[in-house]
Amino acid sequence: MEWKFRGDLPIYSQLVEQIKLGIVSGSFLPGERLASVRDMAAEAGVNPNTMQRALQELERDGMVYSQRTAGRFVTEDMRVIEHAKKQFAEEQIRGFLEAMGKLGYSRSEILTLLEEKEEQNGDT
Amino acid sequence: MEWKFRGDLPIYSQLVEQIKLGIVSGSFLPGERLASVRDMAAEAGVNPNTMQRALQELERDGMVYSQRTAGRFVTEDMRVIEHAKKQFAEEQIRGFLEAMGKLGYSRSEILTLLEEKEEQNGDT
Amino acid sequence: MEWKFRGDLPIYSQLVEQIKLGIVSGSFLPGERLASVRDMAAEAGVNPNTMQRALQELERDGMVYSQRTAGRFVTEDMRVIEHAKKQFAEEQIRGFLEAMGKLGYSRSEILTLLEEKEEQNGDT
Amino acid sequence: MEWKFRGDLPIYSQLVEQIKLGIVSGSFLPGERLASVRDMAAEAGVNPNTMQRALQELERDGMVYSQRTAGRFVTEDMRVIEHAKKQFAEEQIRGFLEAMGKLGYSRSEILTLLEEKEEQNGDT
DNA sequence: GTGGTCTAGACCACC
DNA sequence: GTGGTCTAGACCACA
Numbered sequence: 001m002e003w004k005f006r007g008d009l010p011i012y013s014q015l016v017e018q019i020k021l022g023i024v025s026g027s028f029l030p031g032e033r034l035a036s037v038r039d040m041a042a043e044a045g046v047n048p049n050t051m052q053r054a055l056q057e058l059e060r061d062g063m064v065y066s067q068r069t070a071g072r073f074v075t076e077d078m079r080v081i082e083h084a085k086k087q088f089a090e091e092q093i094r095g096f097l098e099a100m101g102k103l104g105y106s107r108s109e110i111l112t113l114l115e116e117k118e119e120q121n122g123d124t
Numbered sequence: 125m126e127w128k129f130r131g132d133l134p135i136y137s138q139l140v141e142q143i144k145l146g147i148v149s150g151s152f153l154p155g156e157r158l159a160s161v162r163d164m165a166a167e168a169g170v171n172p173n174t175m176q177r178a179l180q181e182l183e184r185d186g187m188v189y190s191q192r193t194a195g196r197f198v199t200e201d202m203r204v205i206e207h208a209k210k211q212f213a214e215e216q217i218r219g220f221l222e223a224m225g226k227l228g229y230s231r232s233e234i235l236t237l238l239e240e241k242e243e244q245n246g247d248t
Numbered sequence: 249m250e251w252k253f254r255g256d257l258p259i260y261s262q263l264v265e266q267i268k269l270g271i272v273s274g275s276f277l278p279g280e281r282l283a284s285v286r287d288m289a290a291e292a293g294v295n296p297n298t299m300q301r302a303l304q305e306l307e308r309d310g311m312v313y314s315q316r317t318a319g320r321f322v323t324e325d326m327r328v329i330e331h332a333k334k335q336f337a338e339e340q341i342r343g344f345l346e347a348m349g350k351l352g353y354s355r356s357e358i359l360t361l362l363e364e365k366e367e368q369n370g371d372t
Numbered sequence: 373m374e375w376k377f378r379g380d381l382p383i384y385s386q387l388v389e390q391i392k393l394g395i396v397s398g399s400f401l402p403g404e405r406l407a408s409v410r411d412m413a414a415e416a417g418v419n420p421n422t423m424q425r426a427l428q429e430l431e432r433d434g435m436v437y438s439q440r441t442a443g444r445f446v447t448e449d450m451r452v453i454e455h456a457k458k459q460f461a462e463e464q465i466r467g468f469l470e471a472m473g474k475l476g477y478s479r480s481e482i483l484t485l486l487e488e489k490e491e492q493n494g495d496t
Numbered sequence: 497g498t499g500g501t502c503t504a505g506a507c508c509a510c511c
Numbered sequence: 512g513t514g515g516t517c518t519a520g521a522c523c524a525c526a
Contacts, residue, residue: 025226096220102149171503193510193513273474295518317498317525344468350397351457
């Protein structure tokens with residue numbers, strides 16, 4: 001995993017975003033055990049407290065859960081994961097449409113451009 | 125104009141991007157006179173040399189041209205502007221499709237999501 | 249290498265010209281490693297930044313390429329070198345014909361003079 | 373007339389060269405009266421003494437002559453002018469062949485290139 | 497050590 | 512005043 005931080009947002013919330021993205025995109029599998037806070041903090045190059053706070057946030061959202069002694073695990077509840085995925089998608093779409101709007105493209109032009117791209121690359 | 129810089133790219137090339145975006149999105153109109161190098165540098169909070177370098181790159185690309193003593197002007201050649209606009213759009217589309225792909229959405233699902241968004245907001 | 253500068257052209261572009269000439273005339277061989285920016289700057293008696301700028305221009309033209317930590321190398325692409333060589337030759341010919349024209353020599357007279365010179369020195 | 377000086381040669385001899393070139397190329401006609409030393413010096417932006425020395429040199433070469441009160445005149449002796457012209461031509465040819473030689477062109481290749489140029493532009 | 501970037505401050509020609 | 516160039520000196524990532 002690549003850890004990169006921008007300067008305009010608190011580190012801990014960027015950690016939340018990136019780990020959440022890792023979960024919805026399958027880098028972390030449902031039920032998978034996460035490394036220790038200390039190790040994750042070291043890997044990301046942040047203070048353990050910061051990582052701790054990020055993981056608590058994720059726990060609050062139900063993305064991960066901790067078992068007293070065994071460690072921390074990715075949720076197995078696919079509804080939670082799907083919901084987060086939709087949130088990410090919404091955000092992507094919103095940002096994309098806004099940027100294209102700034103460039104002066106209408107919604108229908110955008111769809112046309114995407115369908116052209118479609119034909120070039122085929123479907124998944 | 126909002127000047128913000130990320131840490132992962134040279135400032136001068138971020139300046140190039142942002143000014144170019146300003147031109148293609150109509151914040152700077154074709155033929156419009158830009159502020160002086162020194163003023164733009166001060167506004168962006170960078171060294172005049174750095175702004176100068178960015179503007180020279182833009183000049184190489186034909187996005188702006190300079191007149192010895194009168195100042196610097198946005199190109200009037202709409203083909204250049206249109207070309208840059210298309211490049212920006214391409215990049216947006218590429219990034220968007222890549223991100224959505226990572227989230228596990230197929231091309232047809234993406235189109236469906238966009239069309240739903242469409243119905244909510246109407247067309248331009 | 250002899251570094252000499254005229255006052256009617258920016259030093260960095262004279263550096264570009266001279267290094268390019270060195271490459272096309274074989275003083276720098278294809279693939280050869282150049283001295284470091286700092287060393288070349290010291291040898292030419294210019295500021296490292298000025299030499300840096302010249303080398304960057306040469307890089308844009310594909311005459312040299314840089315490897316992050318290993319240094320800068322002359323291109324191995326003979327087509328690029330040949331092209332630059334032809335440009336130099338064109339420029340020489342243009343300037344020569346123009347000067348001779350100013351002196352009042354017709355094209356055929358010029359050829360005659362060159363052929364006379366030929367007979368004196370033989371061919372290469 | 374454009375007066376430009378390089379830093380590697382005494383001004384007065386550059387003046388000699390440029391005026392001589394003006395004569396052989398017809399900018400100054402045979403028998404034409406030259407402006408006063410003072411005026412020529414002012415126009416060229418040099419010290420009158422420097423211009424004076426240049427004109428004396430030209431007088432020595434027979435390119436100009438002075439009449440006590442009437443001023444200084446370009447020679448009417450076409451042999452002198454022709455001789456200077458040939459000297460200029462020789463110098464041009466020498467420099468041209470040397471430069472092309474450095475680029476790796478043989479004498480016959482040079483002639484070929486010139487004849488190609490010929491066909492493009494026609495003869496004088 | 498290498499290339500690359502950035503800042504600070506100066507000077508120039510042009511009008 | 513404008514753009515353009517040059518110098519000096521600093522810092523960074525990379526390996």
